[in-house]
Amino acid sequence: xxxxxxxxxxxxxxxxxxxxxxxxxxxxxxxxxxxxxxxxxxxxxxxxxxxxxxxxxxxxxxxxxxxxxxxxxxxxxxxxxxxxxxxxxxxxxxxxxxxxxxxxxxxxxxxxxxxxxxxxxxxxxxxxxxxxx
Amino acid sequence: xxxxxxxxxxxxxxxxxxxxxxxxxxxxxxxxxxxxxxxxxxxxxxxxxxxxxxxxxxxxxxxxxxxxxxxxxxxxxxxxxxxxxxxxxxxxxxxxxxxxxxxxxxxxxxxxxxxxxxxxxxxxxxxxxxxxx
DNA sequence: CCTTGACCTTCCAGTCACCGGAAGCATTAT
DNA sequence: ATAATGCTTCCGGTGACTGGAAGGTCAAGG
Numbered sequence: 001x002x003x004x005x006x007x008x009x010x011x012x013x014x015x016x017x018x019x020x021x022x023x024x025x026x027x028x029x030x031x032x033x034x035x036x037x038x039x040x041x042x043x044x045x046x047x048x049x050x051x052x053x054x055x056x057x058x059x060x061x062x063x064x065x066x067x068x069x070x071x072x073x074x075x076x077x078x079x080x081x082x083x084x085x086x087x088x089x090x091x092x093x094x095x096x097x098x099x100x101x102x103x104x105x106x107x108x109x110x111x112x113x114x115x116x117x118x119x120x121x122x123x124x125x126x127x128x129x130x131x132x133x
Numbered sequence: 134x135x136x137x138x139x140x141x142x143x144x145x146x147x148x149x150x151x152x153x154x155x156x157x158x159x160x161x162x163x164x165x166x167x168x169x170x171x172x173x174x175x176x177x178x179x180x181x182x183x184x185x186x187x188x189x190x191x192x193x194x195x196x197x198x199x200x201x202x203x204x205x206x207x208x209x210x211x212x213x214x215x216x217x218x219x220x221x222x223x224x225x226x227x228x229x230x231x232x233x234x235x236x237x238x239x240x241x242x243x244x245x246x247x248x249x250x251x252x253x254x255x256x257x258x259x260x261x262x263x264x265x266x
Numbered sequence: 267c268c269t270t271g272a273c274c275t276t277c278c279a280g281t282c283a284c285c286g287g288a289a290g291c292a293t294t295a296t
Numbered sequence: 297a298t299a300a301t302g303c304t305t306c307c308g309g310t311g312a313c314t315g316g317a318a319g320g321t322c323a324a325g326g
């Protein structure tokens with residue numbers, strides 16, 4: 001099938017599919033006219049990639065996952081380790097964002113938000129120590 | 134003061150400070166020898182930028198915050214609105230990551246993680262419907 | 267006075283994971 | 297025969313920097 005059909009079948013934009021070929025993630029066959037030719041296995045892999053990317057795995061993670069996917073003899077522990085590492089990254093990111101949210105949220109609450117020029121948000125950003133009452 | 138001193142004083146790498154000049158965020162004076170010359174106000178603004186970036190504000194947010202910071206007559210409501218929008222973005226990102234975390238976490242838990250080749254993580258990624266027991 | 271070394275300058279390229287668009291073939295529909 | 301898609305490659309841009317090369321400037325030591 002042509003790249004357009006692969007796009008329909010996998011849900012990945014053609015641009016992205018070509019990009020994945022550029023970086024050697026999924027290199028399809030070519031027809032005589034130079035068109036890319038995707039088979040059923042390729043579409044499966046594209047769908048696989050779409051899901052993995054949707055779960056936030058990096059391209060390099062995906063490369064590893066794909067090769068594990070292709071390896072009929074791999075241990076599930078290998079996959080689990082990768083997913084586990086990624087889970088930790090996600091949790092760390094969540095914790096970081098929650099810290100930001102709390103800091104920002106207390107600033108927003110402290111700011112009366114009217115037409116007066118004094119603003120605790122700018123005060124904090126410019127280094128004025130916060131009122132500790 | 135030279136850029137090295139500004140780096141010390143603000144905590145921002147010299148590379149970043151030059152970049153901020155490139156994009157017109159903070160353009161310092163120049164000495165006769167071509168060296169950048171940062172004053173006390175510049176250092177304040179650099180510190181301001183470092184804090185705002187640390188809170189996850191984008192460069193364009195920072196540009197707006199800086200101009201509000203410089204405007205003695207601005208209303209605190211303007212700043213609050215910007216911070217509020219950013220707070221919502223952060224909260225949305227947290228919610229998204231929590232969704233990812235939950236999805237990934239249940240996959241990791243479902244995977245026995247031993248030497249056997251069957252693995253629910255890869256099954257899910259490749260589109261095999263999960264067991265619904 | 268000369269050299270060494272630290273510090274400064276500009277510019278170019280790379281990061282990550284694509285997206286947009288242009289110029290030019292191939293195929294399909296009318 | 298022509299027009300409209302669809303495909304190809306290549307170039308450039310995104311955000312927010314970071315690294316490095318090539319070269320100018322400055323302060324200290326011999």
